Structures are given as C-alpha cells and as structure tokens.
Amino acid sequence: MELSLRAKDIIAQINEGTTKLGDLRKVANDIKKDHELALELWSTGQFLPRQLAILIMDSKQLSQQLIDKLDCNIEQHDENERLKLADWLMANQLSKDKRTISLMETWEDSQSSLQRRIFWYYQARLRWVGQTPPPNSEELLFKIETRIGKEVPEVQWAMNFTAAQIGVYEEKYRSRCIALGERTGLYKDEIVAKNCTPSYLPKFIAIQVNKLNR
Known part of the structure; x- marks a missing residue:
C-alpha cells in the first residue's frame, strides 16, 4: 500500500527508541477515529504504527474476516510484540463494542491461538475491572482444569490469569483455584520484578486478596 503524506508524517513522529504508550495515546487523541488511516499505518508492518493503528480503528468495521487478517499479520511479530498487539487489540477495540464482544465469545475453540488467548484474557478482564463477576465462573474453571495442560503457552497464561x-474475586472458588496452581505448577519458579505479582496461582491470589482486604 502506498502511504499517504499524512500517514508518512505521523510515522515520522514515532521514534522506536523514545515513544511511549502515553505518547501514542496523545497522537491517537488528536487523530480521533480514522479507519482508513489505521489500515495505512497497519500496512507498514511496524510495531508502533500498528499499536497506533489499533487506537484509531473503527470497531464497527472490524469483521471476523478483517480480524483474521490482523491476526495473521500479528503472527509475523516476535513473541513480545505479538502478545502486546493481541492484548492491545482486545483492550482498545474488541471489548468496546457489543458486536465484537460477541465475536470474542465465539473464540474459545478457535484455530487461532491468539484468538483463544483473547477469549480467555477477556474473561479475566471482566473480573479484574471491578464489576460483579459473570455467572459462568464454574463452567470456565472446569474447562481450565481440564484443558490448561494441553494448551500452548500464550493461551495457558490467559487461562491461568x-x-x-x-x-x-469469588471466595467460593478460591481454594479450588489455588489447588489448580499447586497441581499444574505453572509459573511456580517464575522470577518477577519488584512490585510485580507472580503468576503462580497460590501466590497471585494471596497477594491480591490481601490488597483487597486492606
């Protein structure tokens, strides 16, 4: 795709070494919503322009077909960028519109590991944003218990989360979730930076429940 002068000017503002997420959001706020420009930025294949593109996309134009195309493009990035783009797309676009939420809810058994990750990460997000947990926790927990050991790492992380x-957030399931972590041993030996919460379920749950009870 031949880039417009506007797209080229915007890309010139973005510096891989110094641009932060807050800077991208400021640029996006100035642009507002511009789906055509978003697709131009996306076509560059570059990480920061693609992050910015996600912020200015029109969620009403995100069909399953287009999402599948974005998914294939994201797979071309390294692991760190791939997961950031997938999670960024979920948080800034897919979770903002009832229609795209309905799409996400069909991705539990998607052939795409990124779409399965998004399904589970969205379920987690419904809980940590502070609202009343949806009534499907029993069903989700059973599926996690039976499937997590067979999943690829990027989906395992989202299921664990x-x-x-x-x-x-649901005390009646707390001991069961802790037991799941003890049984799988996932992330038990993970080393995390200071002030970061480890992903190992017994530790994560203990730390976060303690914060809620302060």
Whole structure:
C-alpha cells in the first residue's frame, strides 16, 4: 500500500527508541477515529504504527474476516510484540463494542491461538475491572482444569490469569483455584520484578486478596 503524506508524517513522529504508550495515546487523541488511516499505518508492518493503528480503528468495521487478517499479520511479530498487539487489540477495540464482544465469545475453540488467548484474557478482564463477576465462573474453571495442560503457552497464561481472577474475586472458588496452581505448577519458579505479582496461582491470589482486604 502506498502511504499517504499524512500517514508518512505521523510515522515520522514515532521514534522506536523514545515513544511511549502515553505518547501514542496523545497522537491517537488528536487523530480521533480514522479507519482508513489505521489500515495505512497497519500496512507498514511496524510495531508502533500498528499499536497506533489499533487506537484509531473503527470497531464497527472490524469483521471476523478483517480480524483474521490482523491476526495473521500479528503472527509475523516476535513473541513480545505479538502478545502486546493481541492484548492491545482486545483492550482498545474488541471489548468496546457489543458486536465484537460477541465475536470474542465465539473464540474459545478457535484455530487461532491468539484468538483463544483473547477469549480467555477477556474473561479475566471482566473480573479484574471491578464489576460483579459473570455467572459462568464454574463452567470456565472446569474447562481450565481440564484443558490448561494441553494448551500452548500464550493461551495457558490467559487461562491461568482467568483462574487467578476467579480465585481473587469469588471466595467460593478460591481454594479450588489455588489447588489448580499447586497441581499444574505453572509459573511456580517464575522470577518477577519488584512490585510485580507472580503468576503462580497460590501466590497471585494471596497477594491480591490481601490488597483487597486492606
């Protein structure tokens, strides 16, 4: 795709070494919603222009077909960028519109690991944003218990995170979520930076519940 002068000017503002997420949001706020420009930025294949593109997309134009195309493009990035783009798309676009939320809810068994990750990460997000947990925790927890050991790492993390949020916000499932972490041993030996919460379920749940009870 031949880039417009506007797209080129915007890309020139973005510096891989110094641009932060807050800077991208300021640029996006100035642009507002511009789906055509978003697709131009996306076509560059570059990480920061794609992050900015996600912020200015029109969620009403995000069909399953287009999402599948974005998914394939995201797969071309390294692991760190790939997961950031997928999570960024979920948080800034897919979770903002009832129609795209309905799409996400069909991705539990998607052939795309990124779409399965988004399904589970969205379920977790429904809980940690502070609202009343949806009534599907029992069903989700059963599926996590039976499937998490067979999933690819990027989906495992999101399933584990969902179990963590269920354990934190729903006391009746807490011991079950802790037992899941003890059984799987996922992230037990993970080393995290200071002030970061480890992903190992027993530790995560204990730390977050303690924060809620302060």
